Amino acid sequence: MSLQLQPFRPRLLDALKGYDRAKFVADVSAGLTVGVVALPLAMAFAIASGVKPEQGIFTAIVAGFLISALGGSNVQIGGPAGAFIVIVYGIVERYGLTNLLISTALAGVLLFAMGALKLGALVRYIPVTIIIGFTNGIAVLIGLSQVKDLLGLEIAKLPADFFTQIGVLAAHANTFNPMALAIGLACLALVVVWPKSYTMPLDNIGWRHRLYRLAAHVPGTIVALVLATLATALLHLPVETIGSRFGGIPQSLPQLALPPFSWESAKQLVIPTITIALLGAIESLLCARVADNLIDAPRHDPNQELMAQGVANMVAPAFGGIPATGTIARTVTNVRSGAVTPIAGIVHALTLLAIVLVAAPLALHVPLAALAGILLFVAWNMGEWREFARLRHFSLPYRTILLGTFFLTVVFDLTVAVEVGLVLACVFFIYRMSTLFRVRPHDPAELPPGVQVFELFGSLFFGAVGKIEALPAQVGEGTRALVLEMHRLISLDTSGLDALEQLHRTLKKRGVALVLANVNEQPLSLMRRSGFDAVLGEDAIVPSVAAAFEHDALNPAAPAR
Incomplete structure (x- = not known):
């Protein structure tokens, strides 16, 4: 892939077109x-x-x-x-x-x-x-x-x-x-x-x-x-x-x-x-x-x-x-x-x-x-001094970043202030995004015996993997399959993928199958490129929760793998 550089063309060249006395x-x-x-x-x-x-x-x-x-x-x-x-x-x-x-x-x-x-x-x-x-x-x-x-x-x-x-x-x-x-x-x-x-x-x-x-x-x-x-x-x-x-x-x-x-x-x-x-x-x-x-x-x-x-x-x-x-x-x-x-x-x-x-x-x-x-x-x-008076209307991360950058600029220098400010902004952004990721269980009364379904919301990235790592503790005795409904999972990074792989290994040791339902394009692409789809099996990634109920783990008549 060749590197495309910006052509050097000053705005003056365009401004002189049609230039007149006025x-x-x-x-x-x-x-x-x-x-x-x-x-x-x-x-x-x-x-x-x-x-x-x-x-x-x-x-x-x-x-x-x-x-x-x-x-x-x-x-x-x-x-x-x-x-x-x-x-x-x-x-x-x-x-x-x-x-x-x-x-x-x-x-x-x-x-x-x-x-x-x-x-x-x-x-x-x-x-x-x-x-x-x-x-x-x-x-x-x-x-x-x-x-x-x-x-x-x-x-x-x-x-x-x-x-x-x-x-x-x-x-x-x-x-x-x-x-x-x-x-x-x-x-x-x-x-x-x-x-x-x-x-x-x-x-x-x-x-x-x-x-x-x-x-x-x-x-x-x-x-x-x-x-x-x-x-x-x-x-x-x-x-x-x-x-x-x-x-x-x-x-x-x-x-x-x-x-x-x-x-x-x-x-x-x-x-x-x-x-x-x-x-x-x-x-x-x-x-x-x-x-x-x-x-x-x-x-x-x-x-x-x-x-x-x-x-x-x-x-x-x-x-x-x-x-x-x-x-x-x-x-x-x-x-x-x-x-x-x-x-x-x-x-x-x-x-x-x-x-x-x-x-x-x-x-x-x-x-x-x-x-x-x-x-x-x-x-x-x-200076934008009114921003100090308006701080009480904003969130704690906003106030922390603004005041932190301000005091660091005064006491130390601009470089330290910007570096620390960017780190704080990233930390708060990661925390905020991690809180937006949710794992919601479906009502067991609406599911077939031996099945647990959890719906994923948001972005599964390195700041939110803890909620996936906590799932094995929520899998009850007698569960044959755990279904993750991913229709509202908008993105997945490699840390999130690693958490899913670890979840699959943990459940497999307990004899519980992992089924992924309704996976969006970006997470599915990452799974295929990493080979995780092959590890799960051809029928473990299904188009809907209803289709997941036809998985081999939920069909006693199916031949053993």
């Missing part, structure tokens, strides 16, 4: 808007991840361009994401920046392979409880990581461990800067109250309505960032800025520089690589599904999207970029701004490039407290 104008307008929105987020995500602000911008430029040009969605915007902050920070702390770049490139290879092998649909099999749990956990960690800059604390390097972070923050509380807190809270409040959209009324259109509509088209994050930067520069406020910590942002194109690679270091980066690839796949495909529900266009191709994410993460580290994926906030902004095709995402990347070439020196005065306020808003929007 679509171009809409895409350019949306791309310019998203590019402006992405600027403060790219810097904030990079700084919070423990790298330089320009690395976030270069990631948004390079990876954002490639994800739009090569991806499987019409409107998805790619770039650095808030979900990666905790992961990237931990990798930088433990392995160093060079190994982060290597892990990102290796994760890109893994993502491309997942798409080429048509594994995009498998990401959807991760339970929603695990996704909610680790998303909320990451949001909490992002919020905690911003306390340092929000309060203006003098901490040289914040550790990655949750409890150690709290201890370090508490130990440096005496370095609190009231001015930084004021700037951060002012930016947070401005982003919260700034109009996100505004519908013009049909009548009484005055200057106030026009002003509101104009404000709704200007991103609140940009307004907050510009005002905070102007206040810091003009009033010489005593707060830490991008210039004081990083020396500013280079006013040039990102330089191509391949990170040094060795197999020795690569072998130590298996866990970080898998973590980046897994989170990137989940985030990008969740984002693409959200976009599908907002636009009237063909649904995204998950495999092509994964291949584009792979290419982007392979190329971005060569320019100093950090991991990239689809971003829900910027994608929604892109859709609401009127984007139609991937051209909008390409324009967004080119807009960021133009801003870097023209306005990079202005970033010197951007206060880090302002970026902390913006990131707190991002973290709050990232």
Whole structure:
């Protein structure tokens, strides 16, 4: 059997068919808007991840361009994401920046392979409880990581461990800067109250309505960032800025520089690589599904999207970029701004490039407290906090998986949380399926003497074999045949088959025949392939319970076998 790989066909090729001036104008307008929105987020995500602000911008430029040009969605915007902050920070702390770049490139290879092998649909099999749990956990960690800059604390390097972070923050509380807190809270409040959209009324259109509509088209994050930067520069406020910590942002194109690679270091980066690839796949495909529900266009191709994410993460580290994926906030902004095709995402990347070439020196005065306020808003929007209030309405397994994944993400890391969450989900699923399997006895008064009939319901698999193993104890004295009615047995696995074989051997020693009635196609196919039907005998698998009564064991006149 030959392996069928996913053909590499970007959605851009289909989107350009019938492309006209109206679509171009809409895409350019949306791309310019998203590019402006992405600027403060790219810097904030990079700084919070423990790298330089320009690395976030270069990631948004390079990876954002490639994800739009090569991806499987019409409107998805790619770039650095808030979900990666905790992961990237931990990798930088433990392995160093060079190994982060290597892990990102290796994760890109893994993502491309997942798409080429048509594994995009498998990401959807991760339970929603695990996704909610680790998303909320990451949001909490992002919020905690911003306390340092929000309060203006003098901490040289914040550790990655949750409890150690709290201890370090508490130990440096005496370095609190009231001015930084004021700037951060002012930016947070401005982003919260700034109009996100505004519908013009049909009548009484005055200057106030026009002003509101104009404000709704200007991103609140940009307004907050510009005002905070102007206040810091003009009033010489005593707060830490991008210039004081990083020396500013280079006013040039990102330089191509391949990170040094060795197999020795690569072998130590298996866990970080898998973590980046897994989170990137989940985030990008969740984002693409959200976009599908907002636009009237063909649904995204998950495999092509994964291949584009792979290419982007392979190329971005060569320019100093950090991991990239689809971003829900910027994608929604892109859709609401009127984007139609991937051209909008390409324009967004080119807009960021133009801003870097023209306005990079202005970033010197951007206060880090302002970026902390913006990131707190991002973290709050990232979490699905209502799910905690709704937990009482759900089952114990649901609550256990969600809360377990949440606390493990906060206390340990995403990889441990997802691994344990998946194990818990499997255990609870097995338990639930085992409870659905039932063995129901028929009324003895309705049966011929010497016959016992049990009806099987559900799926006989490794988690339910105990109920079959308990059957010999229920077979009374004088029983000549045990009939299993399997009309409602929908599936059988090898463990279930082994339990039936063991049941047959036990009953045979006691002189009791085993007869299977009304066996469905899947269990019957497994029995035939394993040879169990031959062991039972030709007349031991019958079409109905009534036919089972004609079995040799119930017919005294039949010749002995």
